[in-house]
Amino acid sequence: MKIDLLSKLRKQNPIAFNISNFVTVQDVANGINAIGASPIMSEEKNEAEAMIKISNSLTVNLGAFTEGQLDQIAAVTKYANQYNKPIVIDPVAVGAVQYRLDRCNELLDNINVAVIRGNAGEIAALADVEWQAKGIDAGEGDADLEAIAKALAKKRDCVVVLSGKTDIITNGDAVVRVYNNTDLFKLHVGSGDMLSSTIGTFVAIEDDYFEAAQVAATVFAVAGEIVANRMDQPLAGSFGPQLIDELHLISVADVEKHAQFD
Numbered sequence: 221m222k223i224d225l226l227s228k229l230r231k232q233n234p235i236a237f238n239i240s241n242f243v244t245v246q247d248v249a250n251g252i253n254a255i256g257a258s259p260i261m262s263e264e265k266n267e268a269e270a271m272i273k274i275s276n277s278l279t280v281n282l283g284a285f286t287e288g289q290l291d292q293i294a295a296v297t298k299y300a301n302q303y304n305k306p307i308v309i310d311p312v313a314v315g316a317v318q319y320r321l322d323r324c325n326e327l328l329d330n331i332n333v334a335v336i337r338g339n340a341g342e343i344a345a346l347a348d349v350e351w352q353a354k355g356i357d358a359g360e361g362d363a364d365l366e367a368i369a370k371a372l373a374k375k376r377d378c379v380v381v382l383s384g385k386t387d388i389i390t391n392g393d394a395v396v397r398v399y400n401n402t403d404l405f406k407l408h409v410g411s412g413d414m415l416s417s418t419i420g421t422f423v424a425i426e427d428d429y430f431e432a433a434q435v436a437a438t439v440f441a442v443a444g445e446i447v448a449n450r451m452d453q454p455l456a457g458s459f460g461p462q463l464i465d466e467l468h469l470i471s472v473a474d475v476e477k478h479a480q481f482d
């Protein structure tokens with residue numbers, strides 16, 4: 221794994237354009253800033269092309285979009301493809317709400333994406349696999365997670381990151397599993413959104429999106445684990461801010477020392 225991409229990211233300080241949701245936008249912006257990229261958010265269609273031109277990647281979070289915003293998302297993603305800026309999609313709760321699944325599939329039918337990052341319920345829904353998703357959370361199911369992730373990667377010709385206790389990263393053929401983790405991620409709303417936007421910072425500086433997604437997932441998971449190990453007790457309210465701190469502090473050597481993957 222090219223963990224040294226973390227140094228490249230900090231040297232290049234890429235602009236990571238994010239269409240976020242109103243719930244977690246500040247954690248996402250601060251997470252991106254902390255790791256060493258430069259966040260910018262916009263919901264205005266009239267500046268879609270200008271925003272894409274100045275950006276090095278686009279992350280589209282579908283956590284709380286409105287009908288009006290779908291036009292902006294269509295415009296921004298079209299320009300991203302036109303200007304060769306990689307797109308990361310976070311399909312929040314598409315496993316729980318049919319409307320979201322339909323809009324997300326329409327979007328994916330019309331654009332090329334670099335990475336789709338979701339939990340098991342979201343990735344299963346996009347891969348047309350039976351699963352009981354629960355709102356924004358993964359929910360329950362007994363399908364083979366690696367097979368689901370691979371199926372979606374093949375269907376959409378992209379890299380898929382299926383996050384969970386073990387993060388599964390696949391390009392449809394090869395699979396990498398990242399084992400670093402902490403239950404505290406589940407106590408912080410926005411962990412998944414931050415992971416997706418962290419992937420957005422790495423695809424901004426590395427054209428091999430499979431490598432970029434692996435390193436992003438590993439850096440993020442190791443940072444969370446370091447914070448959890450530092451805490452005397454699991455403090456849900458403090459985890460988010462400390463995760464942002466650690467995304468800033470973490471070094472390539474820290475990640476190399478703690479990373480567990482195969």
Ligand SMILES: Nc1ncnc2c1ncn2[C@@H]1O[C@H](COP(=O)(O)OP(=O)(O)O)[C@@H](O)[C@H]1O
Nearest residue numbers: 339356357383384385401402403405411412413
């Ligand atoms: N059961 C779990 N135990 C520990 N960590 C988890 C678990 N599920 C997810 N994570 C971690 O939480 C982060 C957010 O992923 P996830 O919860 O799957 O996304 P979302 O918040 O979109 O549902 C990831 O870094 C992932 O590795």
Ligand SMILES: Cc1ncsc1CCOP(=O)(O)O
Nearest residue numbers: 241243283409410411412413
């Ligand atoms: C609670 C909530 N509702 C709509 S989007 C959102 C945030 C989802 O964040 P995450 O998927 O990272 O848990």
Ligand SMILES: [Mg+2]
Nearest residue numbers: 312356412413
């Ligand atoms: Mg999510």
